[in-house]
Amino acid sequence: MNRDKRIGLLGGLVAAAIGPWAIAAWLLWRAWWRQAGVRLAALDGSARLLAAATATLPADRRDWGAAMAAELAQVPVQERAARWRFAAGCAWAAIFPPGGTRAAVGVAGVLAVTATAAAAGATGAALPAGRVFVPVFVGLLGGLATLAVARSRRAGHAGPGPAVAGLGLAGVAACVAFLGYYLAEFPTYHRARLHAWTLVSLPPVTAVVLAVVLAGCLWLALRPPRWLLGDRHARRFGIGMAVALVAGFVLTSRGELRGLPGDGGMMDYSLTGLVLWVTGSAVAAAVGRSFRSGLWACAWAAVLVAPLLVAAWLAEALHWYQQGRGMLLDGEGGIGMGANLGDAVWWTLPFLLVWALPLGVLGAAVGSARARRRRAREHGDLASTT
Amino acid sequence: MVSFTRLSAQATTAVILALAEQPATWRYGHELRQQLDLKPGRLYRALMRLADLGLLEAAWESDAPADRPLRHRYRLSGPGRAHAAKLAAGPSVPAKTARVVGEIGRLPRLEGR
Numbered sequence: 220m221n222r223d224k225r226i227g228l229l230g231g232l233v234a235a236a237i238g239p240w241a242i243a244a245w246l247l248w249r250a251w252w253r254q255a256g257v258r259l260a261a262l263d264g265s266a267r268l269l270a271a272a273t274a275t276l277p278a279d280r281r282d283w284g285a286a287m288a289a290e291l292a293q294v295p296v297q298e299r300a301a302r303w304r305f306a307a308g309c310a311w312a313a314i315f316p317p318g319g320t321r322a323a324v325g326v327a328g329v330l331a332v333t334a335t336a337a338a339a340g341a342t343g344a345a346l347p348a349g350r351v352f353v354p355v356f357v358g359l360l361g362g363l364a365t366l367a368v369a370r371s372r373r374a375g376h377a378g379p380g381p382a383v384a385g386l387g388l389a390g391v392a393a394c395v396a397f398l399g400y401y402l403a404e405f406p407t408y409h410r411a412r413l414h415a416w417t418l419v420s421l422p423p424v425t426a427v428v429l430a431v432v433l434a435g436c437l438w439l440a441l442r443p444p445r446w447l448l449g450d451r452h453a454r455r456f457g458i459g460m461a462v463a464l465v466a467g468f469v470l471t472s473r474g475e476l477r478g479l480p481g482d483g484g485m486m487d488y489s490l491t492g493l494v495l496w497v498t499g500s501a502v503a504a505a506v507g508r509s510f511r512s513g514l515w516a517c518a519w520a521a522v523l524v525a526p527l528l529v530a531a532w533l534a535e536a537l538h539w540y541q542q543g544r545g546m547l548l549d550g551e552g553g554i555g556m557g558a559n560l561g562d563a564v565w566w567t568l569p570f571l572l573v574w575a576l577p578l579g580v581l582g583a584a585v586g587s588a589r590a591r592r593r594r595a596r597e598h599g600d601l602a603s604t605t
Numbered sequence: 606m607v608s609f610t611r612l613s614a615q616a617t618t619a620v621i622l623a624l625a626e627q628p629a630t631w632r633y634g635h636e637l638r639q640q641l642d643l644k645p646g647r648l649y650r651a652l653m654r655l656a657d658l659g660l661l662e663a664a665w666e667s668d669a670p671a672d673r674p675l676r677h678r679y680r681l682s683g684p685g686r687a688h689a690a691k692l693a694a695g696p697s698v699p700a701k702t703a704r705v706v707g708e709i710g711r712l713p714r715l716e717g718r
Contacts (some may be wrong), residue, residue: 282663283653286634286677293635307643317654
């Protein structure tokens with residue numbers, strides 16, 4: 220390949236990765252501006268800081284956010300330093316409202332640290348290949364649990380419902396179970412065609428990325444922020460999209476194993492997955508008659524599909540291995556089974572981040588535009604009949 | 606029964622005692638903050654905690670001038686007043702809190718702070 224072709228290819232790849240995000244960012248900015256931007260533009264910096272912080276308050280404390288904003292209006296606009304001090308103090312109270320008692324927070328913190336240390340010790344002895352993933356994952360969960368105790372004042376926090384919580388929990392549990400199996404059975408692998416040396420199946424960077432993603436998804440599935448809970452239809456669409464995406468992945472893998480005619484293997488799945496993603500977001504936006512419904516459906520699908528897809532990848536890779544086939548990604552042989560761990564993480568997560576999320580935003584924009592046009596037509600018809 | 610350990614925070618005690626000075630009067634957050642010289646974060650955490658415990662009544666103004674938003678106002682509830690009386694009578698009011706707020710009924714309310 221000559222230099223010009225190489226530059227062209229590189230440029231195409233960069234454009235393909237950045238393009239959808241640039242369009243999605245513009246759509247998000249436009250939607251935000253319509254919703255809140257005009258209002259926020261009239262506020263000074265301190266009021267914007269307070270507005271951003273109070274948006275994180277749980278539903279039953281929303282009045283307190285409005286109360287703080289009203290009191291900030293009592294501090295004269297000329298006293299900029301005083302306004303910033305007031306806003307910063309209130310922002311702190313909004314982000315860390317009184318929750319569990321200090322004793323409960325302390326106990327949760329001590330338990331988190333103890334569990335992390337115990338996990339690090341036990342993993343080092345029993346499963347050396349997991350010595351990065353396990354303590355990072357346990358530590359993150361412990362930290363998030365401590366934060367939850369610090370922020371909550373009641374046990375009865377509004378949740379996303381049993382379907383989301385169950386799927387999230389099942390996805391993360393399956394991921395951890397497969398990961399444990401892989402790390403015990405295939406802690407290292409060889410890439411015979413390229414070189415002779417041994418490679419680690421789960422390098423530290425991959426382990427940390429996977430731990431952060433799994434802990435984050437589990438957290439969002441069990442204790443999502445208030446703004447994500449508002450739209451029940453979007454949540455249902457998100458669940459449907461996640462189930463369809465994972466089912467599509469497994470069916471594609473099984474079809475490839477059976478050598479169905481016209482099947483292009485797991486690479487084809489990327490296209491199918493993206494079509495499903497865009498369509499799901501668009502339909503959610505059209506049904507919910509808002510851009511936000513499409514976005515929330517896309518967000519819920521991402522939260523659920525990330526762990527489920529990694530788990531499905533690891534399960535299908537085992538299936539391929541048992542049938543004497545090569546790597547799940549492209550069927551390449553001569554590579555140790557452990558390489559599937561890195562593939563599962565580095566193909567699934569970029570697929571979600573680089574392509575699926577921005578294309579979901581595009582789908583939501585298309586779906587909500589159709590809904591807006593339909594509403595406008597209905598208004599027009601109504602006006603002409605009256 | 607209100608757990609004293611949950612109310613032992615200095616800011617919370619100071620807020621209770623300040624509200625108890627004029628138990629029937631609605632007070633505002635900014636005014637309380639100035640009176641007690643508390644940081645706004647501590648004041649609002651204390652107010653939220655008191656409301657959670659049922660010691661505080663919080664209500665929005667019924668009307669306000671057009672140039673400002675409606676304000677939230679606060680006063681002690683029945684149990685709040687009882688608790689304030691207990692706090693004032695007992696030896697457990699922290700010295701610094703007593704200095705800031707003044708003992709109920711004896712020292713005048715701090716003005717213009």
